[in-house]
Amino acid sequence: MISKVFSLSLMGIDGFVVEVEVDLNGGLPSINMVGLPDTVVKESKERVKSAIKNSGFKMEPARITINFAPADLKKEGTHLDLAIAVGILSCMNEINYKNTLGCAFIGELSLNGEIRGVRGVLPMVLEARKTFKKIFIPQENWGEVDFIEDIKIYPVSNLNEVVDILNNNIDYNYMSMKNNYGEVKYDLDFSEVKGQKYVKRAVEIAASGGHNVLMIGPPGSGKTMIAQRIPTILPELTIDEAIEVTKIYSIAGLLKEKGKLILTPPFRSPHHTVSFASFIGGGSNPTPGEVSLAHNGVLFLDEFPEFRRDVIESLRQPLEDGSVLISRVKGKINYPARIMLVASMNPCPCGYYGYPYRQCHCSENQIRNYFNRISGPILDRIDIQISVEQVDYEDLHGKKAEESSLEIRKRVIRARKIQIERFKEDGIYTNAQMKNKHINKYCVFTRAASKILENAYKNLKLSSRGYTKILKISRTIADMDGSEIINEDHVSEAVQYRILDNKIYK
Missing domain, CATH: 3.30.230.10 (Ribosomal Protein S5; domain 2)
Known part of the structure; x- marks a missing residue:
C-alpha cells in the first residue's frame, strides 16, 4: 500500500x-x-x-x-x-x-x-x-x-x-x-546614565529616525552603557516586524522561550573575534548570522576597529540594502538585515588622544593607522558620528534625576508615527531608509537652511553620501520638533553629528 x-x-x-x-x-x-x-x-x-x-x-x-x-x-x-x-x-x-x-x-x-x-x-x-x-x-x-x-x-x-x-x-x-503578551519590562534604563546630554540627544535622534551611530571616546566614558540601553527607547515591533524577527530566530534555534513571538527590537553584541561566516551568515546550509539576528533591532559593535577587516567590510550591503545575499553551490539565500548599527571606538590605540586629564602615548602614525582600520565607505555609511567625553564629577556624584527611557521612548514613538504616516505609500518606515526620490519629495528647507547646507558641503568637502546623511538627520530632527519644514536649527544640529567630516579626529 x-x-x-x-x-x-x-x-x-x-x-x-x-x-x-x-x-x-x-x-x-x-x-x-x-x-x-x-x-x-x-x-x-x-x-x-x-x-x-x-x-x-x-x-x-x-x-x-x-x-x-x-x-x-x-x-x-x-x-x-x-x-x-x-x-x-x-x-x-x-x-x-x-x-x-x-x-x-x-x-x-x-x-x-x-x-x-x-x-x-x-x-x-x-x-x-x-x-x-x-x-x-x-x-x-x-x-x-x-x-x-x-x-x-x-x-x-x-x-x-x-x-x-x-x-x-x-x-x-x-x-x-493563546499566549498572553503583557507589557515588556527592561532591566536597564537611561535614568542610570549620568550626564552625557549631548550623547543622549544624538542617540534619541538615531532611534527616532533609525540612523546608524558611531561613538568615539576614551575608555570608561559610558559608550557601552549607553548602547545597551538603546533598545529601551525603541518602539515595540509591529506584528509584521515581529514575525520577520521571530522567523529568523526560529530558523537559528535561538528562541529563548519556544513559543513566544519576539515583540521587542533585538540587541546583538558580537565579540570582536567573531568570524566572517557567523557574522554575516553561512555554512553549507546557510544559517542567519549576527547581522540578520539584529534585523529590526540594534547591532552593537564594541571596539569597532578591532573587528577583522573582512567582517567590517561585509556591512556594506546590509547598511545599504537592508539584506544579506549568501551564495552557495546549492543556490542563493537572501536574509533580511535592516539594522540600526551602533559602533563604539577609542580615539587612538591607548584610548586617551585629546583627553585633557590623561596623556596620550600614541604616535601620529599609530593614530592614523588605528582609524584606517575602518574604511572610508563604511564610515560614510554611518549617519551619526559623535564624540563621547568623560563625565564630570558633579554629574557623576550629583543626585539630579536623569530622564528615564520611558520619557525618551514617548518622543521616539511620536517621531516614528509621523514617519510611518508619511511613508505609508512608499514601503519604508523611517527617515534612514529614504532614497533620493523620497528626499526630494519630503525634505523641504528654508532659504537659511539651504545656505548652511551649501556651506557645509563645500567647507567640509562632504561626499554625496555624507551630504545625503545630513539631509536625513535634519528630516528626523524636524520630525521631533513636529515641523514639516526643515529650518536652519535642524540643519546646524545635524552637521554637528558628523565629527569625522569635521576632521576632528583626522
Whole structure:
C-alpha cells in the first residue's frame, strides 16, 4: 500500500512543501529513503521505528520505501519524523488515511513516541496556510504560531495524540491556548546614565529616525552603557516586524522561550573575534548570522576597529540594502538585515588622544593607522558620528534625576508615527531608509537652511553620501520638533553629528 502525507522544509527564511510518499511492501525488512535526504533525515528511520513500536502499534516486518519530493531539493532536519510516522501508520491502516488529506505534519520523534520541538516552525506554518487546512506541530512550538489564522493548528505532545485526533476527528478548542503578551519590562534604563546630554540627544535622534551611530571616546566614558540601553527607547515591533524577527530566530534555534513571538527590537553584541561566516551568515546550509539576528533591532559593535577587516567590510550591503545575499553551490539565500548599527571606538590605540586629564602615548602614525582600520565607505555609511567625553564629577556624584527611557521612548514613538504616516505609500518606515526620490519629495528647507547646507558641503568637502546623511538627520530632527519644514536649527544640529567630516579626529 502507498500513502502520501505532507510536511514542510526551509529554504532561507521561507518554507516549502515536502511530499512524503511511503510505500509498504513484502520482502526483506528494510527502510529505504530517496529524494535527497541528508544524514539527519536518514537517521530518522530508527527513531520512527522505535516511536511506533513504543506507542503500542505492532509493526510487521516489511520493505518500506520513503520518497521525499521535490526530489531535487535537499531535505534537512528532524522535523520530518512525524510525517514519516504518519505515512507508515497510514499504510498499516492504523490511521484513517482520508483524514490526513489537507493536513501537514511537523515534529521530531523521541524513541518513546513523544514529539519534540524543532527549529523553523513559524516560517513553515506561514507557508502551510497557503495550501493546507490543518497542521500538527510540537506542543513546545505552539507559542511561536498562536497568532496565525486561516489554518487550524494542533499542538501535540506524542504520536498517540496525533493518531487519536486523526481517527476520531477531534477538533478541540486549541484557540483557548493563546499566549498572553503583557507589557515588556527592561532591566536597564537611561535614568542610570549620568550626564552625557549631548550623547543622549544624538542617540534619541538615531532611534527616532533609525540612523546608524558611531561613538568615539576614551575608555570608561559610558559608550557601552549607553548602547545597551538603546533598545529601551525603541518602539515595540509591529506584528509584521515581529514575525520577520521571530522567523529568523526560529530558523537559528535561538528562541529563548519556544513559543513566544519576539515583540521587542533585538540587541546583538558580537565579540570582536567573531568570524566572517557567523557574522554575516553561512555554512553549507546557510544559517542567519549576527547581522540578520539584529534585523529590526540594534547591532552593537564594541571596539569597532578591532573587528577583522573582512567582517567590517561585509556591512556594506546590509547598511545599504537592508539584506544579506549568501551564495552557495546549492543556490542563493537572501536574509533580511535592516539594522540600526551602533559602533563604539577609542580615539587612538591607548584610548586617551585629546583627553585633557590623561596623556596620550600614541604616535601620529599609530593614530592614523588605528582609524584606517575602518574604511572610508563604511564610515560614510554611518549617519551619526559623535564624540563621547568623560563625565564630570558633579554629574557623576550629583543626585539630579536623569530622564528615564520611558520619557525618551514617548518622543521616539511620536517621531516614528509621523514617519510611518508619511511613508505609508512608499514601503519604508523611517527617515534612514529614504532614497533620493523620497528626499526630494519630503525634505523641504528654508532659504537659511539651504545656505548652511551649501556651506557645509563645500567647507567640509562632504561626499554625496555624507551630504545625503545630513539631509536625513535634519528630516528626523524636524520630525521631533513636529515641523514639516526643515529650518536652519535642524540643519546646524545635524552637521554637528558628523565629527569625522569635521576632521576632528583626522
